Amino acid sequence: MNKVENQVFKTYEAALSLRNQKDSRLKKLLKAIAIGIEANASSILLANRKDMARQDPNNPKNDRLLLNEERIHQIVVSIRNISRLPNPSGRLLESRTLPNGLGLEKWAVPLGVVGVIYESRPNVTFDIAALCLRSQNACILKGSSDADHTNKASVALIRKIMKEQGLNPNCVTLLPSNRETVQELFSATKYIDVLIPRGSDSLIQYVRKNSLVPVIETGAGVCHVYVEKQAAMAKALSIVVNAKVSRPSVCNAMDTLLVDEAIAAAFLKRLQPLFARHKVLLLAEKKAYSLLQGYPYLQKATAADFGREFLSLTCAVKIVKNMDRALMHIRGYSTKHSEAIISENKKQADLFLRQVDAAAVYVNASTRFTDGEAFGLGAEMGISTQKLHARGPFALEKLVTEKWVIKGNGQIRK
Secondary structure, three states, X not given: OOHHHHHHHHHHHHHHHHOOOOHHHHHHHHXXXXXXXXXXXXXXXXXXXXXXXXXXXXXXXXXXXXXXXXXXXXXHHHHHHHHHOOOOOXXXXXXXXXXXXXXXXXXXXXXXXEEEEEOOOOHHHHHHHHHHHHOOOEEEEEOOHHHHHHHHHHHHHHHHHHHHOOOOHHHEEEOOOOOHHHHHHHOOOOOOOEEEEXXXXXXXXXXXXXXXXXXXXXXXXXXXXXXOOOOOHHHHXXXXXXXXXXXXXXXXXXXXXXXXXXXXXXXHHHHHHHHHOOOOEEEEOHHHHHHOOXXXXXXXXXXXXXXXXXXXXXXXXXXXXXXXHHHHHHHHHOOOOEEEEEOOOHHHHHHHHHHOOOOEEEEOOOHHHOOOOOOOOOOEEEEEOOOOOOOEEEEHHHOEEEEEEEEOOOOOOO
């Protein structure tokens, strides 16, 4: 075995030890990890500063990599919240006796070993470890080189605390950040049960196309907000600004603004100064470009700008004739992550909810809420845009599969 194979094998072996842990012990472990993060915040932040120092200071994606005291506090709160959630493993889902006397039970059991490939976002390291440990799964982490110092410091701390608590530290493993490691994960079908890519669309598609290990996609978000002609103006302005500027580098931020032509002139006039404060670059199609004349950060949109996940203070803008045209545009460009309508017309809003195929569909609210923590699920592994196993925030409740248990007394099948 090479080094990576050996690490993967050790995690596979260690996963068995989690199956026998009492729930109280797992809760205690997560609480100890939260305390450990608070006590070692300075060393984690120092490691993060080393990662940040290697980046282009003008890269808008740096926000995904940055840790600070507030974000460390959020990580600690999240882990404590996860510790309070019920363990989804070990639950009896169904029980009945068949006519032949066989006792039939269906139990929720851990997936086993969860592999995760992710970019930047060092908070994800803590999220995944906490969610997997709470649900009695081992995890293998493959972070990006951008966050290498932070990830190493974080996992070293988690493993140290696990050892102090008498648990096998190999249940949480960080693999080298080099690209060659990914190929090892793709072929580890004997030892890894599922592989979860979290990051850009190019990463997700690469993993999906090349992995022999079953993949659960956490999709990129090309999120639309449609301002329907019967939208309440103040409400619409507030939602649109929040969806774009509150944290533009995340997958649930708005990428395309669709505005009904009946209110487009009035709405865009009031939106301009709000977006200008944040220097939001607007990529506008012909009609929108005409209405936005005088806006200081304006460019003509190309066809390729619709369907892009910007992850920055950039937004495509399109004027649509009516609801049907809005729905048509969303069908053509959505990645099925999060879509929103702003309207006071209940009939139109209900139509939008029925017609739009996405993991999260909103009426009169910002797409920024698509998040495990915001939904009360604890942190999440990512936002799943596929339809099998998990959809939407892929959180603690979905880190299980099923096992049938059959109890007999000598029955044979005739």
